[in-house]
Amino acid sequence: MDTLAVKWSAMDRLLGHSGPFAGSDFVTDDDDSVKQFIRYECRVLVVGAGALGCEMLKSLAMCGFSQLHVVDVDTIDLSNLNRQFLFREPDMGQSKAEVAARALQRRVPSCRVQAHHVDLTTLTPEFYRQFHVVVAGLDSIEARRWLNATLVSLVQCEHDAETPDPSTVIPMVDGGTEGLAGQARVILPRLSACFECTLSLFPMEARAFPLCTLASTPRLPEHCIEYASAVLWPQSERGRDAPLDVHDPGQVQWVYERAVERAEAFGIGGVTYALTLGVLRGVVPAVASTNAMIGSACALEVLKLATHLARPLNDWMAYNGAHGVYVYPFANERRPDCAVCGRPAPLRLRLPRSATLNDLLEVVAAHAELRARRPSIVSDSRPLYMATPPALQEATRVNLPKRLADQLQLPSRAADRLEYLLSLTDPSMPLGRQLLVVLEEADAAQPATDDTVEREA
Amino acid sequence: MLKLAALKKKKEAGGGTERAGGDGTTASADGVSVANASNALAAASRLRLQRDITELDVSDRVSVQFPDANDLTRFVVAVRPPEGHYRGGWFRFAFEVPPTYPHAPPRVRCLTRVFHPNIDEQGNVCLNILREEWKPVLSLNSILYGLQHLFLEPNAEDGLNREAAQLLMSHPNEFRARVTQWMRREAATGASSSRGR
Numbered sequence: 001m002d003t004l005a006v007k008w009s010a011m012d013r014l015l016g017h018s019g020p021f022a023g024s025d026f027v028t029d030d031d032d033s034v035k036q037f038i039r040y041e042c043r044v045l046v047v048g049a050g051a052l053g054c055e056m057l058k059s060l061a062m063c064g065f066s067q068l069h070v071v072d073v074d075t076i077d078l079s080n081l082n083r084q085f086l087f088r089e090p091d092m093g094q095s096k097a098e099v100a101a102r103a104l105q106r107r108v109p110s111c112r113v114q115a116h117h118v119d120l121t122t123l124t125p126e127f128y129r130q131f132h133v134v135v136a137g138l139d140s141i142e143a144r145r146w147l148n149a150t151l152v153s154l155v156q157c158e159h160d161a162e163t164p165d166p167s168t169v170i171p172m173v174d175g176g177t178e179g180l181a182g183q184a185r186v187i188l189p190r191l192s193a194c195f196e197c198t199l200s201l202f203p204m205e206a207r208a209f210p211l212c213t214l215a216s217t218p219r220l221p222e223h224c225i226e227y228a229s230a231v232l233w234p235q236s237e238r239g240r241d242a243p244l245d246v247h248d249p250g251q252v253q254w255v256y257e258r259a260v261e262r263a264e265a266f267g268i269g270g271v272t273y274a275l276t277l278g279v280l281r282g283v284v285p286a287v288a289s290t291n292a293m294i295g296s297a298c299a300l301e302v303l304k305l306a307t308h309l310a311r312p313l314n315d316w317m318a319y320n321g322a323h324g325v326y327v328y329p330f331a332n333e334r335r336p337d338c339a340v341c342g343r344p345a346p347l348r349l350r351l352p353r354s355a356t357l358n359d360l361l362e363v364v365a366a367h368a369e370l371r372a373r374r375p376s377i378v379s380d381s382r383p384l385y386m387a388t389p390p391a392l393q394e395a396t397r398v399n400l401p402k403r404l405a406d407q408l409q410l411p412s413r414a415a416d417r418l419e420y421l422l423s424l425t426d427p428s429m430p431l432g433r434q435l436l437v438v439l440e441e442a443d444a445a446q447p448a449t450d451d452t453v454e455r456e457a
Numbered sequence: 458m459l460k461l462a463a464l465k466k467k468k469e470a471g472g473g474t475e476r477a478g479g480d481g482t483t484a485s486a487d488g489v490s491v492a493n494a495s496n497a498l499a500a501a502s503r504l505r506l507q508r509d510i511t512e513l514d515v516s517d518r519v520s521v522q523f524p525d526a527n528d529l530t531r532f533v534v535a536v537r538p539p540e541g542h543y544r545g546g547w548f549r550f551a552f553e554v555p556p557t558y559p560h561a562p563p564r565v566r567c568l569t570r571v572f573h574p575n576i577d578e579q580g581n582v583c584l585n586i587l588r589e590e591w592k593p594v595l596s597l598n599s600i601l602y603g604l605q606h607l608f609l610e611p612n613a614e615d616g617l618n619r620e621a622a623q624l625l626m627s628h629p630n631e632f633r634a635r636v637t638q639w640m641r642r643e644a645a646t647g648a649s650s651s652r653g654r
């Protein structure tokens with residue numbers, strides 16, 4: 001029996017009558033127009049052809065979506081084959097996007113899949129604009145931030161520059177997994193909470209710990225591991241000549257042992273070899289069943305958005321399979337000051353009066369809402385530190401050890417503190433952010449505390 | 458709720474139209490007060506320039522120098538074409554970024570004297586994206602790429618230096634000789650010409 005016939009009979013059952021969860025725009029598909037839409041018109045972009053991407057592509061094709069595009073810059077590796085089921089051993093070394101597209105078309109001949117073997121950030125806004133829905137199965141927060149900012153920027157506003165024109169809103173369905181846990185969410189750019197609105201929900205990446213925390217006040221096992229690799233390794237005999245090779249088991253073992261010693265010295269538990277590997281390589285073991293659940297949940301959201309057969313997720317679903325099976329939905333709020341979809345007020349950062357520019361760079365690297373990697377900081381239009389281009393980096397790096405208070409001359413608002421408005425940009429930030437840096441007397445200051453400045457009318 | 462099915466027609470007709478908010482930077486305009494909106498826009502403009510500068514695509518063919526490292530709005534870009542008539546020369550351009558960037562393009566003048574159909578004696582540069590085809594979605598890098606392209610494929614249809622344009626169309630060999638002659642002279646006088654960085 002043709003797989004297609006099976007699939008459409010299932011869709012007939014779903015679309016043929018209404019139910020208590022149907023969206024307000026749902027109409028029973030008596031004239032097949034909804035099925036026609038799914039099959040011939042609805043263009044869906046799948047971003048990422050890894051484990052989640054394979055699940056999403058398969059589920060979408062089996063629902064009848066037949067105008068698919070898939071983007072992935074990666075090639076197939078032996079370690080992918082256990083869960084990225086569209087790939088086989090002879091495919092190793094080939095483009096994930098291209099092999100996935102071919103495999104899917106072989107299994108579901110009526111489905112058209114176009115592959116793009118490129119970095120998603122090299123595709124133009126015009127490319128993204130052609131889709132009705134974008135589904136993301138990405139493993140990096142940075143890539144999702146970029147995709148989210150791009151889709152938000154595609155929303156055009158009515159003439160008041162405030163009201164989004166719904167015809168330009170491209171929903172982003174985003175899935176993510178980490179070991180036995182995962183989440184799926186629906187983002188309606190400028191209408192609901194965007195990825196950037198909820199960035200603080202994601203754990204900081206281990207490598208972004210400020211060096212001062214690692215050196216003086218470690219609290220987590222990760223701090224000890226990071227200290228061993230970032231500070232102790234470069235001082236060690238072998239580390240003087242070469243950076244740490246995270247794929248060399250001997251070197252990982254060395255870091256693990258040093259981390260254990262340090263953890264014992266500070267009374268911190270939980271340093272294991274697996275965690276060391278995870279921190280050093282930034283990986284958590286992938287679990288096929290988690291990917292299957294999250295991938296299906298995402299495909300289902302696309303189906304709901306396209307057919308209204310049920311109201312879409314509002315707006316977040318978390319799954320945890322580590323201790324039993326636990327699923328719960330959660331509604332995020334839009335942040336009016338979101339750096340991407342809102343009108344951001346400057347972010348207030350408090351530092352001691354003696355703080356240097358270097359201290360500020362560490363704070364913006366460790367801050368959960370900023371996570372700057374290669375920050376550049378400008379006061380008015382005078383650069384304090386520019387990470388690139390080389391000419392400016394050379395000219396501004398002399399400022400790093402200097403105290404901020406000595407470099408800036410701006411009005412202070414109160415006798416006991418100095419306030420400066422600075423602008424921060426970073427490759428990981430779509431638009432950059434304004435900072436209100438408050439330098440306080442040493443005893444009053446709490447390093448790196450933050451709150452957002454009230455908007456001034 | 459979004460009506461995806463109903464939107465398809467609009468989407469097909471839509472294409473690449475630009476409106477407020479279309480590039481993500483104008484979104485900071487707000488209704489609280491005019492002063493706030495313009496402050497927000499000025500801040501957005503500075504952030505955008507700062508970001509574009511950090512992203513400048515410098516290489517062995519393109520260098521960027523800031524005569525005053527305290528001023529991000531003025532800088533000099535030098536371009537070295539890897540092939541074509543202008544191969545091996547360094548051609549310098551002064552950039553001046555207005556406060557209305559990216560809604561208005563930077564002003565760009567050529568500092569190197571060059572025999573080129575699209576660059577005149579005064580240093581004016583004829584590049585479509587520097588004028589009528591500028592859009593806020595373009596970046597400083599778009600201009601860098603445009604300038605490099607100008608040396609690989611001089612455009613005789615759109616002559617700013619008429620003599621050069623006509624010569625390129627009618628006598629390509631003579632055109633090539635003139636280009637080389639100018640480049641030699643410029644390299645010899647040196648004052649405003651190539652720098653090996």
Ligand SMILES: [Zn+2]
Nearest residue numbers: 194197338341
């Ligand atoms: Zn947002």
